[in-house]
Amino acid sequence: MRVVVVGAGVGGLAAAVRLQHAGHDVTVLEQSGAVGGKCSLVRLAGHRFDAGPSLLTMPHVLQDLLRDVGAAPLELLAVEPVTRYRFADGTAVELSADRDASAQALERWSPGAGEDWRRFLAVCDGMWRASERFLTGPPPWPPRRPGPGEAAPDPRDGLAVRPWQTLRGLARATVRDPRLRMVVERFATYAGSDPRRAPAALAVAGYVEHAFGAWHPRGGLFRVVEALVARFAELGGELRIHTRATGLVRAGARVDGVRVGGSATVVPADAVVWDGDALALARLLHGGAGAWRVPERSSSGLAVLLAVHGRTDGLAHHELRFPADLDAEFDDLFVHRRPVRDPTVYVSAPAATDPASEPEGQEGWFVLVNAPTGVDADWEAQADRVVARLGVADRVLARHVRSPHDLATETGAVGGAIYGAATHGRLGAVRRPGHRVRGVRNLLRVGGTAHPGGGLPLVMLGGALVARELGPA
Template identity: 60%
Template sequence: MSRVVVVGAGVGGLACALHLARAGHAVTVLEQGPAAGGKCARIDRGGYRFDAGPSLLTIPSLVTELLGDRVDLQRVEPVTRYRFADGSSVELSADAPTAHAALEAWSPGAGDDWMRYLGICAAMWRGSVGVLTGPPPWPPRKPAPGAPPPDPRDLLRVRPWHTLRTLARATLRDPRLRLIAERAATYAGADPRRAPAALAVAGYVEHAFGAWHVRGGIYRIVEGLVAALGEHEVDVRVGVRAEGVRLAGGGLLPLGRGPLRGRGRVDGVATSSGFVPADVVVHNGDAAGRGERSLSGFALMLGLRDAEPGRRHHEIRFPADYDAEFDDVFRARRPVRDPTLYLAASSVTDPGEAPAGGENLFVLANAPLHRVAGGPDWDAQADAYEAQILDRLAIDPARIAVRARRTPADLERETGAVGGAIYGLAPHGRLGTMRRPPNAVPGVDGLWRVGGTTHPGGGLPLVLLSGRTVAREIGAA
């Protein structure tokens, strides 16, 4: 039986810990914060419940394989309502005929274009799934015994000659429909003008596998993982800060803002509560590396009286100038002047998330990092930016029963993500998705990375896949 220490109780760390415990390892999870979850957090206030991080689940089988009936999954339909600066709007369903009809009624020809685009995305998914569900593609290595060799045609299926922007323009004629396609770049924290076309699969999975809510909130996944770990006698310790990984024979690799570099074999973890011995260490923290970091987000949570008639579970409101938004984030490094707003009101699907007659409105705007590369001081600017978003929403102040927020600065303090970068390094460049820090830390035997800032990427499905992949690479006890 190997002794495994997982540093960080985000979803990726918890999922990896559960896979390893089921494989016979003795597992300990260390979390510096007061509760498990990491970026997947929950805020309860005045009878209103908010998921302060991920607010949508796709590929639900990845959750049910771990938790079974511990979670109650609810399908969300329509998936999203999209609103545009010209006043028009359209709702997309995961059901292809329904989506086609809605798009044709909104913009003749758009339905046919969208079906053609989804066909391209389906081929991309087939070309990507082996990479997403397996070890990192770089550096190359021989297939495992019995596994098929890589298919060179998969590289062509992901269209590496395209960015997400050029793919959308080559396939979709309506400029508004292109915005919907380009939105997938932000699911990896990227600028669609520089993001690889392969990120189109991030939007595709909503239509291929549906959009889902967990009754009681997405945070129920965290609670379910913690409960399952308890049944396997895994010790989950909160309020314990991991200071570094100790190597056999001496030497300490600090866990912080810098990259993990060293030589040797892990011996355990130095923590604020003493030394924890380990044969294997899995780091579920920010996988630092060279390159531009992803965007962050400014999240505002509003508990509202008198639910808005016709509210949808998910809504995206696009600005008049989408390019200006990414110029603000990645070039000027300032709060976005006219941001795209993502709205989620889970009480539409799950009325228990808000008091009777009310709604829990989660509002997210893309944001530059906190005090990184000339980025703003979000502690100083948060009040003014909150007022700007409220003005944009045009909500009667009398309706606001409670409010809370989570800024890039908050995200950095709570999770250790440098500057509040949600996804670690931004996957810019046509092969950007292949340059994430690998799961195995080079040169250090027994040290692994897991979570949304390493392979295969961010978002709940990929984070869960990361946990499964690392556990498989470590192997059975």
């Protein structure tokens, strides 16, 4: 079967390499001159910067993918502590993938917080057991009858994910210290959402760091992309960069090919896998913006990549610096839709775990703040303020700013929305577009805007789901 994959993000590459390994004739079309999509690489002042995901969770998903297609596993380094959290009152605490170590650190920081953290993780244990089969199988929405060999849904799973609670409601029900509640509520940003409106089930996005650990491929996250591309080429797959899909050739309820560029050139296909924004696909299918209601978009991000002189004592691989008012941040993002005035600042410094990957006497800092989708702003000025807040302006040797507009241009994410639709509302976590496209039998979706969601392990699981759907050649 001739399969065309539109987009060389990790989800598209995972689907492509599995399908090529299964005997299909696969062609990947990538609009930009680089592979990886949101998991991109930026070279700056001798550094290799991961400009998208900055840690790997659920490492078994990656290693299973590589094993299944005959590739060698990647060397993964454990990130410990998982994250250092700093608060506006000057306090800080480090959380680990070791529950006992985290609970003890929290007790020293705030008596009772360790007990609360255990209670929160116990709730997440139940949520994970209820959610895992949905993450590895077809989307739970809309409801459908189980297929051959599938177990019937267990009603208790629906209760385990607490559909009556928002993530903020879960935080307040399980955690007493308002600072630790901020840690829990931050997990909504893993899906670009507002914890005040996001379902409690989004807690599992952060839970997996503590259940399965946080990991760093030696040399950086882009090694995942390089491994998938290399194996795809070894298997005989074709990758075309600088090739933009501009249309789908329809034949009733099927697509016969993908139109590329501004010409009449068509890449023929027996099946098409769309690894791009689900909204962009809908517009392509229905022409222009369409008359349907567009769901609220997820947040975007402003990334500032810094080559920093010297080595920092006590450097943490992942550090989060909270503002005094988290509600004001979410109001700026989702209510006022403007650059956040006092944002949470996330810093990833891989030199803490993988020092040999950095130039001698330097560190590479990936700095990220939340940003609204589809908003024009002076992002360079915003970057200046973020760097000043970090207190390293005098150590910066070089910097690169990646704005929401850049993200939209480079990856096709409409408005720069990282995760497509925001997961707001009681069913927000289960109403992502599925892998099947209604009305088109041989067109499938994959990637962070489709089921099962964003993040490296989930888009790889989505690739596996698409490969199972198409089956062996």
